[in-house]
Amino acid sequence: MIDFGFGVSPSSRINLDSADKEKFNELAIAEPDVLKCMACGSCSASCTAAAFEDTSLRRAILSLQNGLGDDASKLLSHCMLCGKCTMVCPRGINTRHLILSIQKIYSL
Numbered sequence: 891m892i893d894f895g896f897g898v899s900p901s902s903r904i905n906l907d908s909a910d911k912e913k914f915n916e917l918a919i920a921e922p923d924v925l926k927c928m929a930c931g932s933c934s935a936s937c938t939a940a941a942f943e944d945t946s947l948r949r950a951i952l953s954l955q956n957g958l959g960d961d962a963s964k965l966l967s968h969c970m971l972c973g974k975c976t977m978v979c980p981r982g983i984n985t986r987h988l989i990l991s992i993q994k995i996y997s998l
């Protein structure tokens with residue numbers, strides 16, 4: 891094999907076919923609005939807790955879509971349910987209610 895002095899890094903992408911989506915599907919039934927999230931980040935940018943701790947609803951939803959419930963748990967562990975993100979979500983998602991459903995379904 892020819893040595894070009896560099897190599898191809900393995901993909902860091904998550905294999906969605908092997909991700910456990912069972913709980914996310916349960917969440918989508920209880921809270922269909924979660925499917926409307928376009929990962930714009932408005933919620934995270936306005937988040938009260940994010941100013942002090944690593945808190946991000948946007949990243950938490952992406953983690954849940956990828957079957958990474960533990961990651962989402964960490965990203966929402968400092969949420970104060972203030973509802974500020976609900977006011978800025980351009981998709982009109984009741985994010986506060988969504989977070990409560992996430993906490994219930996994922997037993998956070």
Ligand code: SF4
Pocket residue numbers: 933936937938939940945946947968969970971972973974975976985986989
């Ligand atoms: S409800 Fe939680 S995620 Fe939303 S802005 Fe308030 S602290 Fe942040």
Ligand code: SF4
Pocket residue numbers: 926927928929930931932933934947948978979980981982983985
């Ligand atoms: S503001 Fe709404 S659409 Fe944007 S990332 Fe947050 S939940 Fe998703």
